[in-house]
Amino acid sequence: MSKADVVIGCFYGDEGKGKVIDYLAADAGIAVRATGGDNAGHTIKIDGVKYAMHLIPSGILSGHTIGMIGNGVVLNPQVLLEEISNLRDHGYDMERYLRISDKAHVILPYHRLLDAALEKARLAKIGTTGKGIGPAYCDKYERSGLRMEDFYARGFKGKLKELTESRQALIRFYDPENETVGEMLDFGRIYEDYARYGETLRPFVCDVVTSLHKALEQDERVLVEGAQATLLDIDFGSYPFVTSSNPTIGGVLTGTGLSASDIGNVYGVIKAYSSRVGEGPYVTELTDATGDRIRELGHEYGTTTGRPRRCGWLDLVALKYAKRVNGLTALAVNHLDTIGKFDKIKVCVAYDCDGERTEDFSTNLEFLGRAKPVYQELEGGFGDITGAGSFEELPRAAQDYIRFIEDAIGIPAKFIGTGADRSAMLVRE
Numbered sequence: 001m002s003k004a005d006v007v008i009g010c011f012y013g014d015e016g017k018g019k020v021i022d023y024l025a026a027d028a029g030i031a032v033r034a035t036g037g038d039n040a041g042h043t044i045k046i047d048g049v050k051y052a053m054h055l056i057p058s059g060i061l062s063g064h065t066i067g068m069i070g071n072g073v074v075l076n077p078q079v080l081l082e083e084i085s086n087l088r089d090h091g092y093d094m095e096r097y098l099r100i101s102d103k104a105h106v107i108l109p110y111h112r113l114l115d116a117a118l119e120k121a122r123l124a125k126i127g128t129t130g131k132g133i134g135p136a137y138c139d140k141y142e143r144s145g146l147r148m149e150d151f152y153a154r155g156f157k158g159k160l161k162e163l164t165e166s167r168q169a170l171i172r173f174y175d176p177e178n179e180t181v182g183e184m185l186d187f188g189r190i191y192e193d194y195a196r197y198g199e200t201l202r203p204f205v206c207d208v209v210t211s212l213h214k215a216l217e218q219d220e221r222v223l224v225e226g227a228q229a230t231l232l233d234i235d236f237g238s239y240p241f242v243t244s245s246n247p248t249i250g251g252v253l254t255g256t257g258l259s260a261s262d263i264g265n266v267y268g269v270i271k272a273y274s275s276r277v278g279e280g281p282y283v284t285e286l287t288d289a290t291g292d293r294i295r296e297l298g299h300e301y302g303t304t305t306g307r308p309r310r311c312g313w314l315d316l317v318a319l320k321y322a323k324r325v326n327g328l329t330a331l332a333v334n335h336l337d338t339i340g341k342f343d344k345i346k347v348c349v350a351y352d353c354d355g356e357r358t359e360d361f362s363t364n365l366e367f368l369g370r371a372k373p374v375y376q377e378l379e380g381g382f383g384d385i386t387g388a389g390s391f392e393e394l395p396r397a398a399q400d401y402i403r404f405i406e407d408a409i410g411i412p413a414k415f416i417g418t419g420a421d422r423s424a425m426l427v428r429e
């Protein structure tokens with residue numbers, strides 16, 4: 001019986017998980033998404049063609065991997081249908097390679113409106129992606145959410161009507177100036193749209209839990225695709241500046257139905273620097289010209305919202321925390337090419353809190369507000385490494401940079417990204 005390998009973001013998202021997933025999917029029969037929704041944006045470049053994946057598992061791009069959307073995902077059917085259509089245009093056989101859990105929750109139009117209304121009313125903004133993620137998870141945990149299987153059950157229309165109408169009042173409460181709510185939540189139109197979405201998606205809906213376990217029993221390789229990241233986790237992130245799911249290892253289990261003993265390798269993905277999009281603490285953020293230079297060199301603009309990402313040096317204190325919380329077995333380090341354009345590179349090795357040095361991370365906001373990064377400076381100037389064929393071919397300073405991270409965290413860096421294209425990835429055994 002085989003084990004499922006997992007890919008998890010270590011920091012605030014956008015570490016290049018999509019690229020690592022795409023590499024691992026070459027050997028996988030199934031790639032399953034466990035959490036989040038279309039707030040995720042995973043970019044994969046294949047022979048110069050750029051794919052921006054939001055809901056459909058990136059593993060599907062291998063051409064032979066079945067992409068499964070797990071029960072832990074909140075799914076906007078309109079977005080999903082657009083993605084299906086886009087991939088079909090690229091020649092992918094979606095009927096054959098896409099499956100959706102009957103237990104995945106559905107994002108409804110009021111979720112997005114409520115997301116915007118709540119954000120508008122908040123004094124301390126989170127900077128959500130506006131995709132309705134938080135309100136959809138609220139409905140799930142409040143036990144009024146609509147699941148994929150409800151599309152095909154009696155009472156669908158009544159449930160949709162009750163939800164749509166009751167939430168109108170909520171949106172009006174948080175955003176009394178919004179005069180378009182009634183029009184945007186016109187039930188007749190929503191019912192027509194959603195009934196159509198349900199029928200169109202019917203062939204893809206299945207029992208993902210059983211499919212995953214049967215695949216493992218038949219020795220097939222299963223890959224779990226993380227979205228978002230450790231410091232955006234609702235429990236282990238910088239609450240409240242987080243997303244509304246558990247993108248850490250626990251969410252992998254509850255979002256798929258795999259058990260703890262089914263898990264094999266847990267790969268933590270980082271960039272050779274760091275970034276964050278949205279509000280909240282960020283100890284190694286650079287708000288100066290160096291931060292701007294990282295953003296330009298790394299093309300750090302959001303895949304989902306197009307927002308400029310905040311950028312800074314790599315934070316090994318936060319990375320050690322991500323290793324602990326997720327039980328990481330190895331790292332994937334992307335953008336080594338980008339960081340190598342700096343002559344000198346700084347890495348945060350500890351925090352200074354009012355004169356006291358610590359290497360232990362905490363998500364306490366007051367702690368993060370006081371923590372100042374303690375940097376160690378390393379040599380950069382790697383030159384153009386995108387064409388390197390192996391780790392040994394990299395210049396000495398680039399190898400030393402990777403070894404420095406490995407020594408600090410205590411796990412190997414198995415994957416090293418040297419460029420955006422699928423081919424620009426070094427794999428170490």
Ligand code: GDP
Binds near residue numbers: 013334336420
């Ligand atoms: P994800 O959400 O974790 O999948 O990451 P995103 O796709 O949102 O952001 C990562 C960005 O970095 C994308 O534009 C990738 O094409 C790009 N990328 C990933 N790995 C590398 C790398 O090693 N070098 C360079 N230059 N770009 C990379």
Ligand code: IMO
Binds near residue numbers: 014041226227242277
């Ligand atoms: P991937 O999978 C980066 C951030 C948002 C915001 C916070 C809450 O591409 O790494 P939400 O819409 O989830 O309620 O927003 O979380 N966020 C992400 N940041 N990458 C992501 O996904 C993100 N998904 C959510 O910017 O700060």
Ligand code: MG
Binds near residue numbers: 014015040042043303
């Ligand atoms: Mg992303």
